[in-house]
Amino acid sequence: MLLLIGCSRPEGQTLATVPVRSGPFTAFVVANGETQPFESANLAIPPQLWGNIDQLMPEGSHVKPGDVVCRINVRDFKERADDRAQMAALQSLELARIRNDLPMKRQEVHRDVLGARQTMREAELDWTSFSRGPRPDAAAQARSDDEVAALRVAYDQLAQKRELFQKGYLPKEDLRKAELGRLNLEAASERAKIARSLLVPKAQFDEYQRKKLTNEIEKSRFVIKREEAEARLTSLGFSTRKAGYRARKLQAEADLLARKLKMKDMTAPLEGVLLYAKIWGWNKPHVGMEVWNGLTILSVAQTDRLKVLATVGERQVTQVREGAKAFLEIPGFNDRSFEAKVTLVGKVSKAEDPRDQESRKVFEIEITCGKLAPEIRPGIKVRARILAAQAEQALFIPQDALFSSGKKNYVLVSRSGKPQKIMVEPQLWSDDYVTVKGALKKEDRVFLVDPEDPALLTAPDSESDFPSEK
Structure with missing residues (x-):
């Protein structure tokens, strides 16, 4: 029964009160959700694969393991794979060429080092030999050559031949030959003197310095050539390893792409019903749609067992x-409900509207169903009434009659025609009612609005406007 009480309000405006009810009370929590397969497998585009959907099996089709449910057109991807395979083949040929040339290049490097070492040893031997001074036999030979040449000049008979020529006993031609021979003897004597003088250490100082410098230069050249050889050998080894690494890398990429190409046909992993995934929350896959690696587009669900995901x-x-215990109400089955059980309660809240993080926070729960009607499929909206608690005897009021101030709750009771505030403690909540504990009597009537609220609206016209307890 609804009672309208007049207070010091504007003329024509009344406040509504309802009676406090008592008796057995059952608290239900209402959760809205939809049916989901108890066991399912998602099908996503394989890694590093992209393209357009070329073929797609209709949603709801019954599939078996190994059935092709989707085929990706990977024409551009295939061109990339062919190009990578060609690059891998060319790099393998380049590696073979480098390996074939490697022994010859190593021999060339060792030959250059050996040549530099031989030149250095010859220069060192020449300088060492020269630094010891002239050999005794060479000095004796030079002295002997000088003395012999001097004796030949001294005992030459040119003067006698000139005298015979003046007397007419010697032809002029023989005289000229004698004079030429004398000149040759004098020249030989001068050469012998010069050769003998060169054997003196002071005269050999410049040659000594030249040979010493040549020896040092050849040593430096050998060291440089040896370091260059080590660097060249290291470079050859590095180039070979680099070519081998690049060849292996390209071949691995080509093999990977070849394996990915074989994955363009997406097959069902288990027997069940094919379902389309909601991409970005609203779009479903279709032929011609562009897809890329990691994108989940399909799922295969076993529909013989279902569960409900609600919030x-x-x-x-x-x-x-x-x-x-929970009771499921499904559209189309208004005359019956299905018994179920809560199997999981979420620990972390989330926004009810994913696009608005400021929207109401909700928790996900999972409800396991018993045997449902065969007509019920995954994706059907469900209203679940979850049994929260039961009380054999309790006082309960409409939720609109419960007010709060800070952390305290109270009701406004109509006593002697005036609202009186009574502190209460809410305990069990149902769809529309809440049980309370406090100084409230079952014969009391409570206000549905605060009489002191400046934005007070006109009360409903009849009691039927307020929901009744269940």
Whole structure:
């Protein structure tokens, strides 16, 4: 019964009160969700594969393991794979060429080092030999050559031949030959003197310095040539390893791409019903759609067992317990409900609207169904009434009659025609009602609005406007 009480309000405006009810009370938490397969497998585009959907099996089709449910057109991807395979083949040929040339280049490097070492040893031997001074036999030979040449000049008979020529006993031609021979003897004597003088250490100082410098230069050249050889050998080894690494890398990429190309046909991993995934929350896959690696586009679900994924608000989640009994109400089955059980309660809240992080926070719960009608498929909207608690005897009021101030809750009771504030403690919540504990009597009537609220609206016209308890 609804009672309208007049207060010091504007003329024509009344406040509504309802009676406090008592009796057995059952608290239900209502959660909205949809049916999901109990076991399913998602099908995503393989890594490093992209393209357009070329073929797609209709949604709801019954598939078996190994059935091709989707085929990706990977024409551009195939061109890339062919190009990589060609690059791998060319690099393998380049590696073979480098390995074939490697022994010859190593021999060339060792030959250059050996040549430099031989030149250095010859220069060192020449300088060492020269630094010891002239050999005794060479000095004796030079002295002997000088003395012999001097004796030949001294005992030459040119003067006698000139005298015979003046007397007419010697032809002029023989005289000229004698004079030429004398000149040759004098020249030989001068050469012998010079050769003998060169054997003196002072005269050999410049040659000594030249040979010493040549020896040092050849040593430096050998060291440089040896370091160059080591650097060249290291470079040859590095170039070979680099070519081998690049060849292996390209071949591995080519093999990987070849394996990915074989994965263009997406097959069902288990027997069940094919379902289309909601991409970005609203779009479903279709032929011609562009897809890329990691994108989940399909799922295969076993529909012989279903579960319900639903959400409840922050205030109601405290009343939901794992193992609680639930009753499922499904559109099209208004005359019956299906019994189920809560198997999982989420620990972390999330925004009810994923696009608005400021929207109401909700918790996900999972409800396991018993045997459902065969007509019920995954994706059907479900209203779940979860049994939260029961009381054999309790006082309960409409939720609109419960007010709060800070952390305290109170009701406004109509006594002697005036509203009186009574502090209460809410305990069990149902769809529309809440049980309370406090100094409230079952014969009391409570206000549905605060009479002191400046934005007070006109009360409903009849009691039927307020939901009744269930």
